[in-house]
Amino acid sequence: MSLTSKLKEAWIGLSAGTVTLPYPLAPHPPGPGFRGRPVFDAARCIGCGGCASNCPAREILIYDPCQELRVIRYLGRRCTSCGRCAEVCPEKAITMSEAFELATDRLSDLEQRLTLFMGSCQRCGRCFAAPTPLDALKLTGYRVDDLEAGRWVCASRSAPPGEPAADVEIEL
Amino acid sequence: MSAERLSAALLVVLGALANVALVLLSAPFFQGVQRRLTARVQSRRGPPLLQPYFDLLKLLGKEDLESGEAPGVQRVAAYLALASILATACLVPLGFPAPLGSAGDVLLLLYLLLLSGVCTLLAGAAAGSTFSWVGVSREMMSMMVLEPILAVALCVGAVHARSFRLEAVLDGSPWLSGAPVSGGLMLVVMLLAFQAFAGRVPFDVAEAETEIMDGPLSEYSGQKLALFRLAQMVKLVVYAALFVGLFVPWGSGWPFPLGFLFFWAKAFSLVVLVALVAATHARYRVDQAIRRYSVLLAFSLGAVVLAALGR
Amino acid sequence: MLKALCRRMMSRSCWVYHANSGGCNGCDIEVLNVLTPYYDAERFGVKLVASPRHADAMLCQGPALRSTAQALRRAYEAMPAPKLVIAIGSCAGGGGAWFDSYAVMGGVEKVLPVDFFVPGCPPRPEAILHGVAVALGILGKSVSPRPPLVQPAFPFPRYHTDGEPPAGEPASGAAPAAPTTPR
Numbered sequence: 001m002s003l004t005s006k007l008k009e010a011w012i013g014l015s016a017g018t019v020t021l022p023y024p025l026a027p028h029p030p031g032p033g034f035r036g037r038p039v040f041d042a043a044r045c046i047g048c049g050g051c052a053s054n055c056p057a058r059e060i061l062i063y064d065p066c067q068e069l070r071v072i073r074y075l076g077r078r079c080t081s082c083g084r085c086a087e088v089c090p091e092k093a094i095t096m097s098e099a100f101e102l103a104t105d106r107l108s109d110l111e112q113r114l115t116l117f118m119g120s121c122q123r124c125g126r127c128f129a130a131p132t133p134l135d136a137l138k139l140t141g142y143r144v145d146d147l148e149a150g151r152w153v154c155a156s157r158s159a160p161p162g163e164p165a166a167d168v169e170i171e172l
Numbered sequence: 173m174s175a176e177r178l179s180a181a182l183l184v185v186l187g188a189l190a191n192v193a194l195v196l197l198s199a200p201f202f203q204g205v206q207r208r209l210t211a212r213v214q215s216r217r218g219p220p221l222l223q224p225y226f227d228l229l230k231l232l233g234k235e236d237l238e239s240g241e242a243p244g245v246q247r248v249a250a251y252l253a254l255a256s257i258l259a260t261a262c263l264v265p266l267g268f269p270a271p272l273g274s275a276g277d278v279l280l281l282l283y284l285l286l287l288s289g290v291c292t293l294l295a296g297a298a299a300g301s302t303f304s305w306v307g308v309s310r311e312m313m314s315m316m317v318l319e320p321i322l323a324v325a326l327c328v329g330a331v332h333a334r335s336f337r338l339e340a341v342l343d344g345s346p347w348l349s350g351a352p353v354s355g356g357l358m359l360v361v362m363l364l365a366f367q368a369f370a371g372r373v374p375f376d377v378a379e380a381e382t383e384i385m386d387g388p389l390s391e392y393s394g395q396k397l398a399l400f401r402l403a404q405m406v407k408l409v410v411y412a413a414l415f416v417g418l419f420v421p422w423g424s425g426w427p428f429p430l431g432f433l434f435f436w437a438k439a440f441s442l443v444v445l446v447a448l449v450a451a452t453h454a455r456y457r458v459d460q461a462i463r464r465y466s467v468l469l470a471f472s473l474g475a476v477v478l479a480a481l482g483r
Numbered sequence: 484m485l486k487a488l489c490r491r492m493m494s495r496s497c498w499v500y501h502a503n504s505g506g507c508n509g510c511d512i513e514v515l516n517v518l519t520p521y522y523d524a525e526r527f528g529v530k531l532v533a534s535p536r537h538a539d540a541m542l543c544q545g546p547a548l549r550s551t552a553q554a555l556r557r558a559y560e561a562m563p564a565p566k567l568v569i570a571i572g573s574c575a576g577g578g579g580a581w582f583d584s585y586a587v588m589g590g591v592e593k594v595l596p597v598d599f600f601v602p603g604c605p606p607r608p609e610a611i612l613h614g615v616a617v618a619l620g621i622l623g624k625s626v627s628p629r630p631p632l633v634q635p636a637f638p639f640p641r642y643h644t645d646g647e648p649p650a651g652e653p654a655s656g657a658a659p660a661a662p663t664t665p666r
Binding site: 018019020021023024028030037040042056057058075076077078079080081082099100101102103104105106107108109110111112113114115150152 | 522603610613624627628
């Protein structure tokens with residue numbers, strides 16, 4: 001390496017100035033189409049559970065304490081911002097925001113929890129056989145994910161948890 | 173003891189303390205300038221100029237894990253590294269005559285500088301991990317070829333000045349003959365080897381950060397690491413002062429504020445040159461580096477022969 | 484007094500050790516991006532060091548695998564106190580999309596005590612820089628706990644009710660499990 005080439009290299013570097021972004025002191029918004037954290041809108045959510053069934057990291061957990069209530073918990077720690085939940089939501093209740101400054105020392109800051117009031121089926125509560133395979137994916141019935149431990153339980157029950165899982169009788 | 177001997181001794185002690193304080197306070201600032209300049213060459217903003225002071229203060233507040241196979245020897249190596257380089261600083265003129273300049277001669281200077289190199293070897297050997305041993309072997313190989321270059325440079329000066337005394341040698345002695353051929357040759361050799369003495373890229377094979385995890389220093393933490401880092405910074409300043417004293421003495425003899433400032437301006441420009449070279453080069457492999465040092469050693473031996481012949 | 488000064492200097496000069504315990508290297512690349520001129524972490528005094536013994540903060544990336552858990556723990560114990568652990572990415576934060584795999588023990592907090600999480604897959608270099616700034620106390624957090632969203636209970640007309648009150652009041656009570664037989 002000759003001396004002149006090194007001098008030229010130093011000169012190029014110095015004359016470029018500083019290209020450092022003033023980032024933490026000035027905002028630097030991401031480009032269009034950036035997927036940050038998903039935001040859940042409780043007013044639009046119908047509680048179908050499609051987001052939970054589709055999340056690849058099993059971040060969205062659903063628990064039904066009783067017939068009229070469904071609790072959806074989004075943990076936020078393992079979320080990869082893939083956007084599958086927003087894509088599959090039939091009511092467009094989930095939007096992928098552009099928020100990426102998510103550093104925190106407590107994981108509960110990242111959580112979103114929705115408590116939804118569910119209407120009950122007129123005839124037999126909520127246990128009905130899935131009419132199509134697509135509906136079967138939505139795991140109808142009482143969902144019993146372990147919210148406190150953050151554990152996905154891929155099952156549903158025909159009766160609320162705590163009750164014996166007997167099929168309900170329908171009398172006409 | 174008579175009054176004037178007592179006052180002379182007191183003056184020497186104060187002068188030594190002044191030298192030590194001067195190098196201790198200026199060395200981190202020089203490194204801050206180097207880091208900032210490296211950052212600017214890489215087109216980024218870089219740390220604040222006082223960053224090495226913050227680094228050293230932070231290291232002083234960390235827990236000192238006595239890891240490594242021989243913690244006692246590690247402690248001795250850390251203290252000795254800083255102590256030997258500070259003792260060298262008392263022997264070198266830093267813009268005013270060295271306080272302990274008449275306490276020793278060129279050979280003492282050489283041995284003290286060698287001691288600070290040996291402390292790195294001790295540190296690596298005491299740590300005992302594989303990376304430290306690799307660092308130790310590389311440092312040993314480099315020292316075996318580099319210390320002779322330094323010795324030969326001082327010898328060229330000594331041959332021209334016809335004495336080994338520090339005040340005579342460290343005062344531009346290679347230029348004392350009529351035709352400054354050996355002086356010029358030795359200047360070029362020392363400039364090319366200075367990067368290796370300073371222990372910076374492209375010649376920092378012994379302490380290759382990304383390759384061998386900081387080599388000999390990989391098992392140090394906390395206060396002892398701060399001592400070693402400070403010793404490295406002070407080493408650069410002392411070597412710069414030596415270089416300026418040997419080869420660029422003009423202007424250092426001026427009356428007090430001017431000569432002092434001019435000396436430090438020269439040393440500062442040498443430090444800036446080191447930073448520029450470090451920012452534009454990649455690290456050499458150990459065999460490439462040793463080959464280069466051997467070529468420089470051959471030229472420096474040629475220079476001392478020329479000096480002996482009076483050129 | 485000197486000790487207080489030294490503790491204060493921890494936020495001015497933080498030396499980081501980067502530990503990837505089994506990730507896909509996406510977060511690795513973003514962490515190295517933070518050290519490039521565009522995002523320049525060195526202006527905050529953050530330097531990458533090669534040995535955990537020199538480091539103050541450990542940037543963990545990748546989930547804690549069964550094979551690398553011991554090495555990760557040893558690297559953590561090699562760091563001198565006071566130290567910080569920052570878990571970067573969704574894998575370090577909880578195992579990512581592979582949290583139930585046979586090789587993955589979970590997030591890094593199964594092995595080390597984590598102080599800060601920077602979620603994302605991978606988090607942008609700005610997000611990592613923000614995380615490091617939050618950890619050093621230069622900036623405050625940008626996320627806060629969202630209050631739980633509760634859909635208001637509105638009365639649904641219930642057919643065949645047997646004269647029972649409309650299903651509006653029991654927000655947390657037990658509801659009848661079996662439907663009432665129609666009259």
